[in-house]
Amino acid sequence: MAELDKKSVDATPNVAEVATVNAVTGTEAVAALDAPVSQGEPILQVRNLVKHFPLTQGILFKKQVGAVKAVDGISFDLYQGETLGIVGESGCGKSTVAKLLMTLERATAGEVFYKGQDITKLSGRALKAVRRNIQMVFQDPYTSLNPRMTVGDIIGETFEIHPEVAPKGDRRRKVQDLLDVVGLNPEYINRYPHQFSGGQRQRIGIARGLALNPEIIICDEPVSALDVSVQAQVINLMEKLQDEFNLSYLFIAHDLSIVRHISDRVGVMYLGKMAEIGTDTQIYDHPTHPYTQALLSAVPVPDPDAREGRERIILSGDVPSPANPPSGCRFRTRCWKAQDKCATEVPLLAIPERFKASDTPAAHESACHFAEEKDVVHAA
Amino acid sequence: MTIIDKTADVPAPRGSNDESGPLLEVRDLHVEFHTRDGVAKAVNGVNYSVSAGETLAVLGESGSGKSVTAQAIMGILDMPPGHIPKGEILFRGQDMLKMSNEERRQIRGQKIAMIFQDALSSLNPVLSVGYQLGEMFRVHQGLSKKEAKAKSIALMDRVRIPAAKERVNDYPHQFSGGMRQRIMIAMALALEPDLIIADEPTTALDVTVQAQVMDLLAELQRDFNMGLILITHDLGVVADVADKIAVMYAGRIVETAPVHEIYKRPAHPYTKGLLESIPRLDQKGQELYAIKGLPPNLLHVPSGCAFNPRCTMAQDICRTEIPALRPVTEQDGTELVGRGSACHFWKETIHG
Numbered sequence: 184m185a186e187l188d189k190k191s192v193d194a195t196p197n198v199a200e201v202a203t204v205n206a207v208t209g210t211e212a213v214a215a216l217d218a219p220v221s222q223g224e225p226i227l228q229v230r231n232l233v234k235h236f237p238l239t240q241g242i243l244f245k246k247q248v249g250a251v252k253a254v255d256g257i258s259f260d261l262y263q264g265e266t267l268g269i270v271g272e273s274g275c276g277k278s279t280v281a282k283l284l285m286t287l288e289r290a291t292a293g294e295v296f297y298k299g300q301d302i303t304k305l306s307g308r309a310l311k312a313v314r315r316n317i318q319m320v321f322q323d324p325y326t327s328l329n330p331r332m333t334v335g336d337i338i339g340e341t342f343e344i345h346p347e348v349a350p351k352g353d354r355r356r357k358v359q360d361l362l363d364v365v366g367l368n369p370e371y372i373n374r375y376p377h378q379f380s381g382g383q384r385q386r387i388g389i390a391r392g393l394a395l396n397p398e399i400i401i402c403d404e405p406v407s408a409l410d411v412s413v414q415a416q417v418i419n420l421m422e423k424l425q426d427e428f429n430l431s432y433l434f435i436a437h438d439l440s441i442v443r444h445i446s447d448r449v450g451v452m453y454l455g456k457m458a459e460i461g462t463d464t465q466i467y468d469h470p471t472h473p474y475t476q477a478l479l480s481a482v483p484v485p486d487p488d489a490r491e492g493r494e495r496i497i498l499s500g501d502v503p504s505p506a507n508p509p510s511g512c513r514f515r516t517r518c519w520k521a522q523d524k525c526a527t528e529v530p531l532l533a534i535p536e537r538f539k540a541s542d543t544p545a546a547h548e549s550a551c552h553f554a555e556e557k558d559v560v561h562a563a
Numbered sequence: 564m565t566i567i568d569k570t571a572d573v574p575a576p577r578g579s580n581d582e583s584g585p586l587l588e589v590r591d592l593h594v595e596f597h598t599r600d601g602v603a604k605a606v607n608g609v610n611y612s613v614s615a616g617e618t619l620a621v622l623g624e625s626g627s628g629k630s631v632t633a634q635a636i637m638g639i640l641d642m643p644p645g646h647i648p649k650g651e652i653l654f655r656g657q658d659m660l661k662m663s664n665e666e667r668r669q670i671r672g673q674k675i676a677m678i679f680q681d682a683l684s685s686l687n688p689v690l691s692v693g694y695q696l697g698e699m700f701r702v703h704q705g706l707s708k709k710e711a712k713a714k715s716i717a718l719m720d721r722v723r724i725p726a727a728k729e730r731v732n733d734y735p736h737q738f739s740g741g742m743r744q745r746i747m748i749a750m751a752l753a754l755e756p757d758l759i760i761a762d763e764p765t766t767a768l769d770v771t772v773q774a775q776v777m778d779l780l781a782e783l784q785r786d787f788n789m790g791l792i793l794i795t796h797d798l799g800v801v802a803d804v805a806d807k808i809a810v811m812y813a814g815r816i817v818e819t820a821p822v823h824e825i826y827k828r829p830a831h832p833y834t835k836g837l838l839e840s841i842p843r844l845d846q847k848g849q850e851l852y853a854i855k856g857l858p859p860n861l862l863h864v865p866s867g868c869a870f871n872p873r874c875t876m877a878q879d880i881c882r883t884e885i886p887a888l889r890p891v892t893e894q895d896g897t898e899l900v901g902r903g904s905a906c907h908f909w910k911e912t913i914h915g
Contacts, residue, residue: 272769273740380857410624411796415840415853422850437769440799444842444851463847481774482844483799487822490803497778498771500725501739560845 224299225260226431227284227317227399232257232293234279238506251506253279255455256293258532261399266425266432268446268463270439270478274502276455277435281403284433285319286310297399315345318397322404324384328376334362334387335372341394348395361390364427366420382413386420393424401433406441418445439482443467451475454513455505457532461547468561469544471535471554474514480559494559512552520553528552584656585612586758586790587636587675592650594631594814597643603861605631607814608650610888613758613790620793620805620822622837624858628814629794633760636792637677638667654758673703676751680763682743686735692719692746693731699753718749722779741772745779752783758790765800777804798841802826807901810834813859813869816888819903830891830904830913832874868907876908 235250254276261267269277282288283303284295290303302313321327328337338358342349349357359369365386376384385405392400405421406414422445425432436442442449443463450460451474459472470476477496484493498517503509509516515525535554538546545556594606606628613619623629634640636652638659652659654674659667679685687695696718697711706714712731719727722745724738735743744764751759761780765773781804784791795801801808801822808825810818810833818831829835839852856873859865865872871881884907891902894914906912 272771382857410858411798411837412624412840412854413857415851416855418842419851419853439770440842440844443844443847467844477771479844481770483770483773483777483797483803484844485798485802485826485838485841487802487805487826495774495778497774499775501741501772 223263226263226298227261227433228294228296229260229280229284230258230294230296232280232283232295233291234276234283234288235291249506251504252455252508253505254283255505255508257452257455257457259450259457259460261431261433263398263431264425264429265447266434266445268442268449269433269435269452270437270442270449271452272478272502273437274454274505275452276505277437277452278403280452281319281401281433281435284399284401285317286314311344315348315395316397317399317401318392318395320385320388320392320400320402320405323408324381324388325408327388328384330376333373333375334358334379337376337387338362338391338394341391345395357394358390361394362387364393364424365390366416380413381409382417385409385417389417389420389424393428396428397430399431399433401435403435404437405434407436407438414441421445439467439479451478454502454508456513457548457550458514459547459549459551460532461549462544465544465547468558469547469556470559471538471545471547471549471556472514472551473518473520473553475549476557476559477517484560496559512550514551520551520555522553524552585614585653586655587792588612588651588653589632589636590651590653592632592635592652593648594628594635594640595646595648597646598862601862604864605814605861606635607864609811609814609816611809611816611819613792615757615790616784616788618784618791618793618804618806620795620801620808621811622795622798622801622808623811624796626813626858626861627811629811630762632811633677633762633792633794636760637675638671639677672699672756673754674756675758675760676754676756678744678747678751678759678761678764680766682740682747682767683735685747686743688735691732691734692738693733696731696746696750696753699750703754714753715749718753719746721752721783722746722749724749740768741776744768744772744776748776748780748783752787755787756789758792759784760792760794762794763796764793766795766797773800780804798837810837813864814861815869815905816903817870817905819888819901820891820899821901824899824902828913830902830909831906832876832908832912833870835912836873868905876906876911878907880907 232254233256234254235252237247238249238251239245240248257280269280271277279288283290286302294301295303297313305313335358338361339354342354359372362369362371367383367386406417409417418441424430434442434445446463448462449466451458451466451472453474458474459466459470466475467479470479477498480494480496500517503516511527512525512530515521530550530552532548532550534546535549589609589611592606592609596603596605609632611619621629635647647660654670693712693715696715700706700711700714716727716731719731724730724742724745738746765776768776777800793805805822807821809816812833818834825834826838829838836852836854840854842851854873859869867882867884868886871877874881886905886907888903888905891899891904891909891913893899
């Protein structure tokens with residue numbers, strides 16, 4: 184299996200090879216169950232991913248006058264069986280990353296390697312084959328399900344696109360199995376989405392994501408539209424399914440507490456760039472990027488005794504427009520540490536020099552010239 | 564971060580017409596909606612009160628009746644289909660439900676103002692923000708357009724919108740989410756009301772902006788010594804700003820308590836479940852506790868305690884008898900000020 188992967192890295196991918204890769208995914212999943220999290224080859228490698236949306240002027244003779252730099256050079260790895268959380272404010276490009284990974288949007292530049300194969304260059308059958316293994320769960324369970332289709336049709340539609348997963352006669356049973364897996368009554372198969380509550384609808388969305396036995400599920404704010412008491416049910420379900428099917432999640436959310444709960448590693452995005460990335464302990468207990476620190480300190484903690492003791496870093500102003508981002512470090516306009524260097528030099532995402540030698544949890548990748556450890560969550 | 568003196572129940576009065584006692588008192592309020600499918604009982608006997616300078620947080624999930632109560636107080640409930648069969652809403656001792664429309668209009672905006680959740684859909688997209696802010700002064704105080712605009716600029720400065728003078732003629736879509744919410748706050752503050760009702764004021768905002776807006780709200784509340792009713796589902800926001808909390812479930816208040824108490828020792832299984840079901844930022848927990856089941860359908864509220872189908876402690880009595888909101892005491896019988904629980908087994912919940 185490993186050989187096959189390596190081969191596809193070097194050779195230009197062709198359709199036949201993709202087909203073989205897919206044919207053996209079943210056995211591979213079993214083998215990977217034993218492998219511990221975050222080891223071996225990453226299942227998804229993102230390298231310098233860029234997405235610029237052109238801004239045009241004129242009706243008849245359109246000319247490009249600029250670009251919204253939604254995603255501007257992002258790199259990360261996703262390993263089998265792990266959850267990578269992506270956090271950031273609205274407009275930072277989180278959802279665009281999700282769409283790029285799904286190839287719902289085409290990247291302007293950069294690569295996304297799925298098992299060594301660059302999926303941004305794929306099209307046609309090869310792309311379809313890869314998409315089977317990367318599925319998505321959407322934010323809003325009210326608009327992401329077609330109101331005119333029954334639950335059976337919504338989930339079963341995936342088998343029409345990928346008939347190799349379930350033979351025709353077997354589909355109804357398969358859909359019922361899926362409903363059972365996500366904790367819904369299999370008899371609900373003929374119901375319509377409006378007959379379900381928000382939490383139940385999100386379960387239907389998850390069942391649809393699971394239908395093709397994918398290896399990666401991209402979850403774009405999967406619980407933010409749900410009530411608090413229902414959120415916990417859905418989160419627990421997602422964790423259970425991850426263990427059961429050895430799934431890799433890319434979990435995009437703006438709720439930092441939930442991201443900490445579910446993630447093995449966390450990436451913090453700001454204005455189309457990754458500000459800081461590391462394990463959940465590294466990010467939450469030992470953040471070194473000022474943006475991460477501000478973000479964490481702004482989260483209201485459900486503990487009234489902490490409200491006097493906690494230091495709050497209140498950022499001034501709003502996120503700058505991604506059409507015209509600040510030079511140098513993008514966070515400098517709201518940063519209290521900003522100096523001249525920040526305006527001229529773009530900080531690279533790397534382990535800061537001062538922490539390199541030591542073995543502290545602060546030694547993780549952070550894109551700041553003046554990275555400094557500061558615990559804002561526990562400070563009393 | 565908060566500012567309100569927690570020991571003073573009734574802060575120093577301002578203005579001359581102030582009486583001691585609560586600013587607003589809701590007594591046994593019932594609200595129903597007559598729909599094609601039957602009568603939806605959205606609010607079933609809610610009692611709460613707010614004093615000047617005090618922040619009451621009304622906590623609940625969607626459909627718990629928290630927003631409907633607020634709309635009834637503001638007098639902006641759609642009637643029909645809405646209907647208030649029973650209850651009193653006392654503002655400075657006067658029942659607003661018995662007032663004429665004109666009397667209520669005088670109170671609305673001037674005495675009690677509201678901040679809505681979604682600032683983009685609450686502002687009129689075809690009128691400039693300056694015009695919309697100025698409307699408060701033109702309608703209620705009869706100022707000229709010019710005077711109203713000058714006041715609008717001052718207000719926008721007050722809520723720290725940068726370059727207020729240049730932006731007063733801008734339209735809502737030209738502002739960011741946080742700035743729009745500031746405009747909503749400015750509008751509510753325009754006539755310096757005694758009481759502000761904020762319905763999920765920060766739900767649509769990012770955390771960093773949420774912190775800015777909540778800080779601003781707290782500061783203005785302190786400056787004007789206003790009462791604040793904060794309606795939210797976010798236990799974190801509540802912990803940060805509230806003085807006392809009322810937890811609502813299926814149109815009833817199931818627990819009331821001062822903010823410090825409720826997080827330490829909840830006295831209702833629903834509150835307890837909610838607190839256990841939220842992930843923590845400062846520690847990585849194991850599996851989350853999840854309240855099983857779904858919030859009830861208001862057309863068919865379960866008999867007895869509405870929470871009984873989801874409750875782990877439910878017994879036969881819970882299915883037949885509606886528990887009243889009773890005062891909560893220490894094990895030895897000492898009264899806990901301000902605490903109440905509508906559970907047959909509150910003793911087991913808090914002390915067990």
